[in-house]
Amino acid sequence: MLKRSLVASLVTVLTLGAATACSSGSGSSSGSGGTPTVKLMAGGLDKQIYLPYQLAQSLGFYKKYGVDVVLSTEQDGGTGAEEAMASGQVDMAGAWYNHTIEFQAKGKAVEDVVQLSGAPGEREMCATKSGVRSGADFKGKTLGVTDLGSGTDTLTQFLAAKNSLKNGDFHRIGVGAGSTAIAALQNGKTACVMTTQPTVAAIEKKGVGYSAVDLATTKGAQDAMGGAYPAAGVLARTDWVNAHKDTVQKVVDALVATMHWINTHSAADIADKLPQSFVQNQLVTKADYISALTKDKGQFLPDGIMPAGGPKTVLATEQLVGDVKSSVNLGTTFTNDFATAANKKEGFTPTTTPAGSAG
16 A cells, blocks of 8 residues: 555545455454454555455354454545554555555554555556666656656656666656546657556556566565565554453464465456446446456455565655655564464465564
8 A cells, every 4th residue: 555545546536345345344353262353444445456355244254253344444544454553443454565664653553464465556558659668678668657746656766776776767657547647648748657556457458568676566566676575464453462361363364275276266256356436437448457366466465464575665665755764673564373273273384484583
């Protein structure tokens, strides 16, 4: 999530359907003898980069592992999922790992208890005749970001800096997402825009542009940024985690099982398990949704393990743009303990090389 605006896409305006119904519940994290209830807010349940939270519900995995998870979704103009978690409005946030680093820099202890993706889910989409193939080609170009100061802006600057360019070597403008981002490419207002699925699929379908830099898959993030860039995960306050370890384990068990299910099933299988309003509506056909997910399914980690080098890559990005200036103990921003236990419980063999953890 870097910033909430980073994940803005065509699906932001879709009807939330079943997810909205889920958000009407009012659970609490305490449970004495019965099934514990956890409130989890995601940064957009209908976005492809955040699909595991709802998929786990649809597959019945939360129930299978003994926890009642009440899902809600972040609304435009409302409280961000990570802020709602930090303030105690919800127990957990389906949000990006980088927030744990930002919270620590502000003196708040928040940790990532299971990592779902190893990439931002973004692509640098460039106009057909732009000639851009990497950050090195940004020089002299106008580049579209969601908003100035947003996560897409941060990543754009990072890609340029990795190729020895300074901010004065190129120009950045806010173009939003979806139809406005597509129009920026069509009208020649920008050479490229950074965006997510299914906007990416729409750009390609219209023949307006191509994917120049892949930040949508774990391998793509490693190639472009020098390491995996862990994005979507489950964040919770460290004091809450310490007081509810059994409950946290149940949630992680369900999500690790979901990640293995994603890894062993097709995009079509996944789409069939999601609410209809997520995958087929006035702005995206189910075929387009499946095509987009097939292309970028590689962002999802198969085992919930924080990948080696990922935290350092995220910290470097935060430091580059000045969001984090104080020292950070990365070992306290995440734990692999719950995911490791979940994999062992099911007899899964993790394939992600784990980052070191403080415990």
